[in-house]
Amino acid sequence: xxxxxxxxxxxxxxxxxxxxxxxxxxxxxxxxxxxxxxxxxxxxxxxxxxxxxxxxxxxxxxxxxxxxxxxxxxxxxxxxxxxxxxxxxxxxxxxxxxxxxxxxxxxxxxxxxxxxxxxxxxxxxxxxxxxxxxxxxxxxxxxxxxxxxxxxxxxxxxxxxxxxxxxxxxxxxxxxxxxxxxxxxxxxxxxxxx
Numbered sequence: 001x002x003x004x005x006x007x008x009x010x011x012x013x014x015x016x017x018x019x020x021x022x023x024x025x026x027x028x029x030x031x032x033x034x035x036x037x038x039x040x041x042x043x044x045x046x047x048x049x050x051x052x053x054x055x056x057x058x059x060x061x062x063x064x065x066x067x068x069x070x071x072x073x074x075x076x077x078x079x080x081x082x083x084x085x086x087x088x089x090x091x092x093x094x095x096x097x098x099x100x101x102x103x104x105x106x107x108x109x110x111x112x113x114x115x116x117x118x119x120x121x122x123x124x125x126x127x128x129x130x131x132x133x134x135x136x137x138x139x140x141x142x143x144x145x146x147x148x149x150x151x152x153x154x155x156x157x158x159x160x161x162x163x164x165x166x167x168x169x170x171x172x173x174x175x176x177x178x179x180x181x182x183x184x185x186x187x188x189x190x191x192x193x194x
Contacts, residue, residue: 007049007050011040011042011046012050014040014041014042015036015037015040015042015046015047015050015057016060016061016064017040018036018037018039018040019031019036019057019058019061020061020065020097020100020101021039022035022036022039023058023061023100023101023104023105024097024100024101027104027108028054028058028104028105028108028112028115029108031054031058032054033047033048033053033054033057036054036057055112055114055115055118056118058105058115058118059115059118059119059121059122059123060122062098062101062102062105062119062122062123063122063123063126065092065095065097065098066092066098066122066123066126066127067122067123067126067127068088072085072129072130072131072133072134073085073088073134074134074137077138077141077143078134078135078138078141078143078144078185078188079181079182079185081134081137081138082134082157082181082184082185083177083178083181085130085131085134085157086157086161086177086180086181087177089157089158089161089162090161090165090172090177093161093162093165093166094165094172099166102166103166105119106119127158128154131153131154131157131158132150132154135150135153135154135188138188143185143188143189144188144189145188145189145190147190148187148188148189148190149187152187153184153187153188156180156183156184156187157184160180160183160184161177161180164176
């Protein structure tokens with residue numbers, strides 16, 4: 001059985017650039033495989049050889065913009081690792097490419113569950129896995145209380161930056177990230193006042 005021609009990385013990059021431009025111009029609802037193919041100057045078959053639908057194509061774009069191949073931070077302390085993760089979230093959310101399309105995709109994921117699942121598979125779970133790794137190391141060092149709700153802590157690492165920056169439209173300064181680090185570490189130690 002012939003596996004077909006190998007995929008040209010330059011073509012894939014051109015397609016993903018076109019997906020990003022189409023999403024920024026028209027949103028997910030207006031995104032079409034035809035328009036992406038035209039913008040990338042490729043045949044539609046080049047898209048379908050890579051992705052079965054616009055959902056997987058979009059999720060793969062977000063993975064490419066979101067998930068780093070770098071290992072989870074390991075500064076030797078929970079506070080240092082949390083701060084590094086928060087810096088990473090801020091860098092990602094302030095990337096102009098991400099900021100132009102991610103809020104729309106989050107909204108669309110509420111209407112299109114398959115997109116929501118694809119974003120979780122390509123973006124959410126890999127990012128959460130890095131935060132969980134940080135917490136697991138902190139547990140081994142004795143920096144996390146046995147009854148700490150690790151799922152809530154992982155939620156807080158991304159959500160607090162997202163909420164302030166995207167939902168409230170406020171700046172996220174180094175001082176603000178320092179304050180978030182203190183709050184998240186307090187949650188982990190089990191002494192956050194709730």
